[in-house]
Amino acid sequence: MEADEIVSILHVDEAEVYKIEKEILTVRIADKHVIETKGIRDDGVAIRIVKDKRINGIKISSDKTSLRDIDIKGERHEEWKGLPATSNVKPFNGYDKALDDLSIEDYLEISKSMLNHANKFKLDNFSGSIHLIKERVELTNSNGVNLNDKATYILTNINADKDNVSGVGFSSSRTLNRFDYLDAVEYASQMAIRSLNAKRCDEDYYSIIFEPYALAELLSFVFAYNFNSKMYREKRSCLYNRLDEQIASEILTVYDDGRIEDGLGSKAFDDEGLETKRTPLIEDGIFKNIIYDTFYACKDSRESTANGLRVGYPVGRASEPSITPSMHNIVIKEGEYSKEEMIKDTRKGLLVGRLWYTYPVNPEQGDFSCTARSGIFLIENGEIKHPCKMVRIIDNLKRFMLNISAISKERKQVLQWHAIPCVASYIKVDKIRAIPI
Numbered sequence: 001m002e003a004d005e006i007v008s009i010l011h012v013d014e015a016e017v018y019k020i021e022k023e024i025l026t027v028r029i030a031d032k033h034v035i036e037t038k039g040i041r042d043d044g045v046a047i048r049i050v051k052d053k054r055i056n057g058i059k060i061s062s063d064k065t066s067l068r069d070i071d072i073k074g075e076r077h078e079e080w081k082g083l084p085a086t087s088n089v090k091p092f093n094g095y096d097k098a099l100d101d102l103s104i105e106d107y108l109e110i111s112k113s114m115l116n117h118a119n120k121f122k123l124d125n126f127s128g129s130i131h132l133i134k135e136r137v138e139l140t141n142s143n144g145v146n147l148n149d150k151a152t153y154i155l156t157n158i159n160a161d162k163d164n165v166s167g168v169g170f171s172s173s174r175t176l177n178r179f180d181y182l183d184a185v186e187y188a189s190q191m192a193i194r195s196l197n198a199k200r201c202d203e204d205y206y207s208i209i210f211e212p213y214a215l216a217e218l219l220s221f222v223f224a225y226n227f228n229s230k231m232y233r234e235k236r237s238c239l240y241n242r243l244d245e246q247i248a249s250e251i252l253t254v255y256d257d258g259r260i261e262d263g264l265g266s267k268a269f270d271d272e273g274l275e276t277k278r279t280p281l282i283e284d285g286i287f288k289n290i291i292y293d294t295f296y297a298c299k300d301s302r303e304s305t306a307n308g309l310r311v312g313y314p315v316g317r318a319s320e321p322s323i324t325p326s327m328h329n330i331v332i333k334e335g336e337y338s339k340e341e342m343i344k345d346t347r348k349g350l351l352v353g354r355l356w357y358t359y360p361v362n363p364e365q366g367d368f369s370c371t372a373r374s375g376i377f378l379i380e381n382g383e384i385k386h387p388c389k390m391v392r393i394i395d396n397l398k399r400f401m402l403n404i405s406a407i408s409k410e411r412k413q414v415l416q417w418h419a420i421p422c423v424a425s426y427i428k429v430d431k432i433r434a435i436p437i
Contacts, residue, residue, distance in 0.1 A: 001067075003142040006049065010067060014050040014083050015142045018271065020319045022135040022312065025104075027111045030127045032118065034111050037104075044319030046310065053080045055295070057321025079298045086144030089275045092259050092268040096175035099152035100134055107132060114185050118160065121189040128158040128169075128188075130181070135316050145273035153264060153315050154179050155415060160188035165198070166374050167191025168213060168354050170414055174262050191353050191375040198387040200436050201378055207349035207405070207430045208393070209342050211375065216414035216422035217355045219330045222368045222397055223254075224420055225360065227281050227289075229296040229325050238366030238397055242287050248401035250285040251335060257423075258306060258328035264315050264413065264421035265328035272323060274306035282401075293325040315415060331423040335407025339426045342406045349379040350388065350434060366397035371437065391434040403430045 006015035022042040028035055047067070048057040053076045058067075111130055118126040133153040140146045155172035169188030173179040210218065226237040239247055258276025259266050269275055272294050280288040292300070293308030309326040312318035343351065353375020361367040369392065376388040408426035415421045 003140045006047065006067060007142045010049060010051075010070070010072065012049045012051040012072060016048040016083055016272075017140050018046040018048075018310070018319065019138040020044060020135060020317055022133065022316065022318075024314070025107065025132040027108065027130045029111060029115065029129065032115060032123070032126045034108070034115070037108065042312070042319055046319050046321040048321055048323075050080070050083065053077050055080065059319055059321050077295070077298070079301070080295075081298050083141045083143050084145055084273045084294060084304075087273070087275060089147060089269045089273075092266060092276070094149075094151040094174050094266055096152045098176040099132065099154055102132065102176060110181055114156070114158075114181055117182050117185045118189060121160070121162075121193065123160050123162050123189060123192065125161040126159070128156060130154070130156045131314050133314070133316050135312075137317055139269070139271070139273050141273065147269055147273055149268055151267065151316060155264070155315065156181050156184050157417070158184045158188040160185075160192040162192045163196055165192050165195045167193070167195065168374075170213060172264055172413055172415060174264070174266075178262060195374045195376070195387045198376070198389045199378075201350070201388040201391060201434065203435050204348075204433075205431050206434050207346050207379075207428055208432045208434070209339075209346065209349060209351045209379070209426055209428045211351070211353045211426055212412040212424035213414050214352050214355045214372070215332070215424040215427055216419070217358045217416050218370070219422045219424060220416050220419035221358045222360055224327055224330060225363060226366075226397065227291055227327075229290050229292045229300065232290045233296065233300060236364055238364060239287055245287055246285045247287045247398065248282050248285040249404040251407055252282055252285055252401060252404050253280070253333035254282045255280045255331050255333070256291055256305075256307065256327040256329065257331045260329050260331060260423065262413070263329040263423070264415055267328065270306045270308045271310045271317060272304070272308040274304055274308070276306050276328060279305045279307070291325050291327055293323050295323065296325055313418065315421070327420050329421045329423060332407065332411065332425045332427070334409050334411055335425060337406045337408050337426075339408055339410065342408060342426060342428050343379055343384065344382040345406065346379045346428065347381055349428070350391070351375075351377040351379060351384065355393075366399075367394075368397060369394050372434070390437040392437055393432060393434055395432050400429055400432070403432070404428070405430050
């Protein structure tokens with residue numbers, strides 16, 4: 001059923017039809033063995049309708065389902081200006097035929113290669129998952145939008161354990177030939193091995209160098225919240241009313257990019273049909289933008305930043321009727337340092353490879369807490385001295401961003417569990433309190 005037909009049948013002002021065909025093939029590894037291979041499909045249709053500035057939606061299993069289930073009552077949104085209209089969208093190629101054609105035998109061979117590589121490290125346990133995702137999307141609305149897209153993704157999260165110490169690794173790509181899954185195995189295994197015989201560190205203030213995997217957790221679960229138009233207009237952002245002010249070190253530039261090459265969140269158009277783009281969030285330390293979908297852009301008399309998404313798991317899109325403002329890829333602009341130079345320039349610090357239990361404690365003020373679980377190393381006078389046991393890190397996002405003193409040239413794509421894709425650097429932040437656990 002087409003959007004114009006829905007307008008005619010229901011006598012509404014606008015309609016949008018969003019169809020998705022999504023296949024997720026997952027291999028799970030535990031106890032150094034493949035324990036499960038499963039496939040999940042998300043074939044659905046999401047419909048949104050607008051009547052008298054009331055916006056409602058429904059998810060249906062097929063486009064033959066009765067439309068009478070859609071509730072066209074509810075709150076009027078007086079600021080509503082309408083669904084996006086026809087626009088030209090530049091293509092973005094997030095599809096790889098080699099991934100689409102990958103056989104189950106070849107897919108399982110990847111997991112076997114990972115297990116064989118892990119065996120070289122004599123680990124106590126090796127676990128994780130590999131996800132292969134294929135999706136096709138069609139989006140039409142009664143204002144003339146008529147778009148389609150297809151995408152492929154492959155990614156793996158790895159845990160390596162040795163003598164009660166763990167390491168983590170991640171690798172991803174939109175194409176088969178760029179998927180460096182053995183690098184994820186190597187990284188996780190080396191983190192576990194290097195973290196053996198850890199010592200307790202002193203409670204103190206340190207210069208902390210966050211590796212990309214750790215920084216991505218902070219970006220997803222602490223940083224992003226504050227640049228979301230919904231949270232911002234509800235005054236739940238710690239940066240409320242500070243647009244165009246300096247909020248971070250001048251060496252920090254962060255943007256949302258819906259078109260970065262090989263990005264897990266990259267796509268030609270958002271889930272309302274607007275062409276994706278790069279949106280600066282922080283430029284040289286200055287707060288530049290928050291991200292908008294159409295609904296909240298109308299509320300604030302702004303233009304959408306093409307960030308209206310139906311976020312799918314583990315990545316990609318979903319057949320949900322509701323749209324939320326969300327980032328495509330959070331990207332840190334590369335800095336001037338190497339990891340080694342950052343360590344050499346640190347008098348008293350910690351190198352942190354992995355965080356968990358990361359959450360805002362008082363989001364309106366920017367306070368947050370997290371735990372450095374493994375991959376923690378004491379730095380003294382420019383040298384790594386020894387691995388450290390777990391520490392709790394307590395800080396404030398506003399202070400954290402102002403205390404950034406170095407950013408690396410090297411960047412890595414990371415996707416934490418149920419999080420936003422990030423392209424993160426090594427980043428050094430001074431004067432952070434660490435408490436041994």
